[in-house]
Amino acid sequence: MEKRNGVHINIKDLTHRYTAKSPITFEKVNIEADPGEALVIIGRSGCGKSTLLHILAGLLEKSSGIVRLDEKDVTEPSSHWIMMFQAPHLFPWMTVEQNVGTGLRFAHWPEKKMKKRIAEVINLVGLDEYAKNNTQDLSGGQQQRVALARSLVMEPDLLLLDEPFSALDAFTRATLQKDVRAISKQLEFNLVMVTHDIDEAVIMADRALVMAGSPGKIVHDFKVDLDDPRERQDPKVQAMRASLMEIFHHAAGVSADDSNMEGDDANQSDIELAGN
Numbered sequence: 001m002e003k004r005n006g007v008h009i010n011i012k013d014l015t016h017r018y019t020a021k022s023p024i025t026f027e028k029v030n031i032e033a034d035p036g037e038a039l040v041i042i043g044r045s046g047c048g049k050s051t052l053l054h055i056l057a058g059l060l061e062k063s064s065g066i067v068r069l070d071e072k073d074v075t076e077p078s079s080h081w082i083m084m085f086q087a088p089h090l091f092p093w094m095t096v097e098q099n100v101g102t103g104l105r106f107a108h109w110p111e112k113k114m115k116k117r118i119a120e121v122i123n124l125v126g127l128d129e130y131a132k133n134n135t136q137d138l139s140g141g142q143q144q145r146v147a148l149a150r151s152l153v154m155e156p157d158l159l160l161l162d163e164p165f166s167a168l169d170a171f172t173r174a175t176l177q178k179d180v181r182a183i184s185k186q187l188e189f190n191l192v193m194v195t196h197d198i199d200e201a202v203i204m205a206d207r208a209l210v211m212a213g214s215p216g217k218i219v220h221d222f223k224v225d226l227d228d229p230r231e232r233q234d235p236k237v238q239a240m241r242a243s244l245m246e247i248f249h250h251a252a253g254v255s256a257d258d259s260n261m262e263g264d265d266a267n268q269s270d271i272e273l274a275g276n
């Protein structure tokens with residue numbers, strides 16, 4: 001597949017409230033990112049992370065402020081910026097190939113070119129031997145790989161991920177974290193991802209942004225300066241994790257009124273966040 005160069009992300013004074021009567025979700029959020037950079041947003045439940053991602057994806061209208069990707073205002077969904085959700089939302093009766101090709105078929109790609117592209121992307125996400133299988137016969141992790149391939153086939157400049165691996169078991173989750181980061185670096189597109197999981201942030205981010213408060217704000221912008229590939233047991237990774245955890249706890253202390261973080265019993269780092 002062709003390399004992309006990603007986009008320059010410019011979010012300035014972004015403020016949102018759902019209705020005139022609802023409280024302000026977040027206010028004056030400022031984020032800049034370089035082409036190809038991977039940002040991970042962490043923060044307690046309800047501080048506005050998903051709302052922010054939906055605005056970035058052009059799925060939700062902002063109240064005020066600037067959201068620009070390479071000087072282009074984001075006002076609607078586009079194949080250049082694609083959102084992946086926690087549930088893969090595949091067509092269960094279709095094969096992996098057919099699911100992955102949906103966007104290309106919509107765009108009326110010529111058959112031969114389309115087949116080639118689909119095969120490349122399926123290979124990229126490691127699903128070669130499942131290409132002809134119906135997606136309903138795949139595991140949760142494999143289905144999420146199909147959803148990833150379906151996003152990548154459109155060659156996005158920016159991939160937005162809202163807790164995409166939280167329904168998966170720890171092992172599957174860990175491999176997908178590494179693979180998604182590796183693919184984003186190989187194809188040089190930007191990632192903006194939301195997670196509750198500090199480990200995930202350390203494995204996947206170039207920068208971790210901590211969001212807190214009500215209305216929400218970005219309270220920390222933390223450079224995750226680690227070489228690739230990142231191994232969980234590496235002392236440098238462990239040290240980074242400890243620093244980020246401390247920052248997160250500090251941020252939570254700053255916004256003491258915001259105590260509704262949900263815990264997920266299956267996940268160690270979620271528990272540590274929740275236990276604050």
Ligand SMILES: Nc1ncnc2c1ncn2[C@@H]1O[C@H](COP(=O)(O)OP(=O)(O)OP(=O)(O)O)[C@@H](O)[C@H]1O
Pocket residue numbers: 018019022025043044045046047048049050051052
């Ligand atoms: N469609 C909506 N209409 C009105 N208020 C909403 C809507 N969606 C979300 N909210 C409110 O906006 C706030 C931010 O919600 P959001 O889903 O962005 O939080 P979040 O940080 O993603 O939380 P979580 O970690 O639980 O996913 C919450 O108080 C929520 O109740």
Ligand SMILES: [Mg+2]
Pocket residue numbers: 049050051
């Ligand atoms: Mg959310």
